[in-house]
Amino acid sequence: MVSKIKFENVTKIFTNPDGEEVHALNGVNLDIEDGDFVCLIGPSGCGKSTMLRILAGLDKPTEGAVYINGEKITRPNYDRGLVFQDPNLFPWLNIHDNIAYGLKTRHIYKKDKDKVGQFMELVGLSGFEKSYPHQLSGGMCQRAALARALIGEPNALLLDEPLGALDAFTRMNMQDELLRIRKEKNMTMVMVTHDVDEAVYLANKIVVMSPRPAKIEEIITVEHSYPRDRNNDEFIALRSRILKVLNFAGKEKEAEYYI
Amino acid sequence: MKSNIYKPIILILSVFVAQVLEFALPDSPLQKQAARPYFSWLLWLILVLYFGIQLVQVLQKKKITFYQAPFIAGVVLLLNILNVVTAKFALLPTLYFPTLDQVFGTLVEDRSLIFKCIGYSMGILSTGVLGGLVIGFFMGIGIGFSKRFSYWVNPFIRILGPIPSTAWIPIMLILFPTARSASAFIIGISVWFPTVVLTSSGISNVKNSYLEVASTLGSNTFQKMFTVAVPAAMPSIFLGLFNGICSSFVSLMTAEMIGAKYGMGWYVNWQKEMMCYANLYAGLIVIALLFFVVITVLFRVRDKVLVWQKGVIKW
Numbered sequence: 320m321v322s323k324i325k326f327e328n329v330t331k332i333f334t335n336p337d338g339e340e341v342h343a344l345n346g347v348n349l350d351i352e353d354g355d356f357v358c359l360i361g362p363s364g365c366g367k368s369t370m371l372r373i374l375a376g377l378d379k380p381t382e383g384a385v386y387i388n389g390e391k392i393t394r395p396n397y398d399r400g401l402v403f404q405d406p407n408l409f410p411w412l413n414i415h416d417n418i419a420y421g422l423k424t425r426h427i428y429k430k431d432k433d434k435v436g437q438f439m440e441l442v443g444l445s446g447f448e449k450s451y452p453h454q455l456s457g458g459m460c461q462r463a464a465l466a467r468a469l470i471g472e473p474n475a476l477l478l479d480e481p482l483g484a485l486d487a488f489t490r491m492n493m494q495d496e497l498l499r500i501r502k503e504k505n506m507t508m509v510m511v512t513h514d515v516d517e518a519v520y521l522a523n524k525i526v527v528m529s530p531r532p533a534k535i536e537e538i539i540t541v542e543h544s545y546p547r548d549r550n551n552d553e554f555i556a557l558r559s560r561i562l563k564v565l566n567f568a569g570k571e572k573e574a575e576y577y578i
Numbered sequence: 579m580k581s582n583i584y585k586p587i588i589l590i591l592s593v594f595v596a597q598v599l600e601f602a603l604p605d606s607p608l609q610k611q612a613a614r615p616y617f618s619w620l621l622w623l624i625l626v627l628y629f630g631i632q633l634v635q636v637l638q639k640k641k642i643t644f645y646q647a648p649f650i651a652g653v654v655l656l657l658n659i660l661n662v663v664t665a666k667f668a669l670l671p672t673l674y675f676p677t678l679d680q681v682f683g684t685l686v687e688d689r690s691l692i693f694k695c696i697g698y699s700m701g702i703l704s705t706g707v708l709g710g711l712v713i714g715f716f717m718g719i720g721i722g723f724s725k726r727f728s729y730w731v732n733p734f735i736r737i738l739g740p741i742p743s744t745a746w747i748p749i750m751l752i753l754f755p756t757a758r759s760a761s762a763f764i765i766g767i768s769v770w771f772p773t774v775v776l777t778s779s780g781i782s783n784v785k786n787s788y789l790e791v792a793s794t795l796g797s798n799t800f801q802k803m804f805t806v807a808v809p810a811a812m813p814s815i816f817l818g819l820f821n822g823i824c825s826s827f828v829s830l831m832t833a834e835m836i837g838a839k840y841g842m843g844w845y846v847n848w849q850k851e852m853m854c855y856a857n858l859y860a861g862l863i864v865i866a867l868l869f870f871v872v873i874t875v876l877f878r879v880r881d882k883v884l885v886w887q888k889g890v891i892k893w
Contacts, residue, residue, distance in 0.1 A: 377790050397796035407787045411809040411886040421795035424805065451886050471795060 322350035323507055324374065324475060328383035331369050343369040345534050346383070349526065351475075356501060357509045358518035361528030361536075362565065367511045369533075371477050374509065375401045387474060397421055400468030404480040406460035408452040414463050415439070415448035421471045438466040441500060458489035462496070469500065478510040482517065494520055498545055515565075519557050520547055527564045537564050585644035589628065592651035593621050596658035599666070605677075606668035612679035613687070617661055620682050624650065676856035684860035691845070692864055698840035699868070702758060703830050706765025707823060714770040714822070715815070718777025722811070723803060728778070735774055743768035743825065744832045751837055761833035761841075768829040769822035773815070780814025781807050813887060816880050823876060827869050842868065 326349040333341045343366040351357050359367040372378040374385055376395035385392045387399065395401075408417045419435045422428040439445050442462040452460055461481060468476060478497075482490045494517060501508055512518050518525050525539040539561065547554060600618050605611065628650060635642050657678060663669045665677035685692070717735075720727040743764050754760035784807050792806045808815075834843025842865050849857035 375794055377793070395790070395793040397794065399794065401791070401794040403787055403791070405787065407785070407791045409788060409791075409806065409809070411812070413886075420792075420805070424792070424795060424797045424801045453886075467791075467795065 323353040323355070323388060324351035324509070325349075325386040326370070326374075326383070327386065329370070329373060329380045329385060330382040331366065331373065331378065332381045343533055344373075344380070347533075347535055349535065349538075351507065351509065351524070353507055354505055355507055355509075355524055356498075356522050357524045357526060358522035359509070359511045359526045359528060360513070360515065360518045360561065360565075362530050363513075364533075365528040365530045366533035367526075367528055368479055371401075371479050371509060371511050374475075375399050375477050377401075397425065397471035398474045399477055400471060400473035400475070401477045402461070402464050402468050402479065402481045404483045406452070406457070406464040408460055408463055408467070410452050412451075413448065414444060414450050414452070414455070417452070417463055418466045418470055420467060425471070434470055438470045441469070441503070442466040442496070456489075458485050458493065461485065461493065465497075465500070469504070469506075472504075473506075475507040475509060478508060480511050480513065483513065490517075495546070497521065502545070515558055515561050516549065518561065519554055520549060525561060527561055582644045585647040586629075586632075589644075589647040589651040589654070590625070592654040592658070593625050596621055596654055596661070599658060599662055603662065603666040605665055606672075608668040608672050609665055609677050610672075610680060612677065612683040614683065615679065616682040616686065617657070617665075617678040620678075621654065621657075624654065673853065674855050676859070680856035681859045681863070684857045685863070688857060688860065692860070695840050695842050695845045696864065696868060698838075699830060699834065699842045702761050702834075702841065703765060703826060703872075706762040706830075707769050707826055709762070710766035710769030710822060710826070711773055711819065713766070714773030714818070715777055717770075718774045718815070718818075719781060719803065719808065721774070721778035722781025722784075723807065732778075735771070739771035739775065743771075743829045747833060747836055757833075757837035757839070761830065761838065764833050765826045765829045768825040769819075772821035772825070773818040776814045776818030776821070777811060780811030780818075783814070784810040813884060816884065820876065823872065831865070 326347050329344055329347045330342070331344040333343055335341060347366075347370065349370075359370060361367050369378060373380050374387075374392065376392050376399065379393075392399075408414075409420065412420065415435055416423075418438060419428055422431050422434065436445070439448065442465050444459060444462055444466065447455065447459065447463075452463070455463070461484075465481070482493050485493060497508070498521065500506065510518075510521065519541065523541050525541060526535055527537045527539065528534070529536040539557070541557065543551075543553065597618060600615070600621075628647070632642050632644070661678050664672075664675050665679060717731065721732055721735075722728075746764055746767060747760070750760040750763055751757065754763060788806050788810060789802050792802045797805065830841075831843035831846075834841035835847040838844040842861060846858055846861040846865070849855070849861060
């Protein structure tokens with residue numbers, strides 16, 4: 320069976336302004352199946368965001384390739400929705416028009432007008448159609464960004480630390496929201512996170528990555544059914560296991576910096 | 579609640595004092611007499627207009643605060659002092675400081691020529707501004723978006739742009755068939771430079787993640803340019819437009835003083851040469867009002883376009 324998303328020997332080398340080469344990714348192989356919720360976790364600078372950007376088509380791998388449904392990814396497109404840590408809503412559009420943006424650029428807005436309302440309801444923003452982004456809270460903006468990415472009905476939703484900037488309560492709320500949307504739309508999701516708890520709570524596959532040379536340290540499959548109990552023994556055991564892998568990698572602490 | 583009733587009373591009092599002085603004091607024999615008591619008429623007009631507007635507001639069930647009344651009273655006082663100094667005592671050289679009656683009289687008696695000049699000036703201004711704006715806008719987008727375009731075009735802009743547009747006048751009068759087209763071109767240059775610079779810098783400062791979001795939502799380059807980069811750069815573009823329009827006023831006046839047959843710049847210059855200082859002041863008043871209206875309209879348009887900016891950036 321062909322995997323939904325396949326990273327094949329992906330290497331990414333950035334060149335610094337002073338000509339120094341930085342290996343962001345080193346021969347990464349990863350298979351993601353349809354309906355998976357994959358969390359990429361690891362210390363700063365381990366290339367997890369780079370993986371996501373290559374998957375989105377925003378960066379090109381130096382070597383290797385990424386395939387979605389057997390097709391090689393060469394450029395960004397609406398079949399892979401992306402949500403950043405910063406909602407990046409267009410401040411000059413109101414929430415309705417922000418969410419409708421993708422439909423409009425694809426010239427299918429007239430046909431799918433009703434979808435905007437549906438997706439606003441899906442993320443719990445009904446009634447805020449006319450509001451501008453600066454009038455909403457961070458959590459609400461992130462919901463809108465989520466709806467904007469989802470409305471194109473992508474094959475996969477890519478999340479780059481989408482909840483990183485939210486307060487703890489909003490964050491847990493949004494985690495449940497993500498699981499609900501995933502169930503409702505049967506969506507494949509790939510999420511980059513710093514938060515071990517978040518990964519254990521959400522993912523059915525946790526990809527633990529090591530810092531430079533960046534590669535996949537371990538792939539942990541989480542069998543527990545949703546909704547998960549954050550205080551369950553197995554939950555805590557899993558968490559310690561990931562921390563152990565990360566701690567082992569964390570010996571080279573001085574090498575930790577952002578690219 | 580604080581009472582605001584003293585405010586309109588101050589205004590009425592100020593107008594009353596001005597009228598009394600105007601009629602009680604004898605006119606200086608050194609000044610030319612105007613055909614009619616225009617200054618006195620103007621005072622009545624101010625009073626009627628002000629209270630007329632207040633009345634309309636009351637009828638529209640709006641709350642009136644007489645906020646501007648003390649300010650208008652102050653302006654009337656200033657006019658009053660000017661009137662006494664010039665018309666009544668002729669304390670300043672009468673050739674250069676005519677009476678207010680004469681100045682306001684010109685606005686009435688010379689109105690057909692003034693209207694013609696306004697039409698002529700606005701015609702040149704709109705042609706020049708529109709041309710400079712459109713060319714500057716698209717060049718700015720090109721520079722902001724394309725490295726190659728920027729490589730070839732930017733040096734020319736940096737060298738030619740800062741030349742004061744009026745310095746082009748001698749060349750333009752030779753290159754263009756009419757003074758009118760030459761003036762329009764010079765105005766175009768003065769609008770073009772700030773527009774191109776601020777448009778391109780606005781576009782190249784657009785947050786990259788906005789463009790990335792747009793491409794993950796299926797936008798092509800053209801769509802990214804006009805649905806993301808241009809709206810995001812709008813505040814900067816408007817800034818360029820403001821600078822451009824303000825310098826276009828300078829260019830308009832200067833260009834019209836050379837080789838034009840009509841226009842407000844020509845009018846002022848011509849009246850100066852005829853030693854008609856009353857007409858000159860009238861011309862200045864018209865120019866001030868004209869440009870005030872243009873700038874106000876631009877502000878309104880900006881407020882409409884940049885409504886999303888409220889609470890994001892304060893101007």
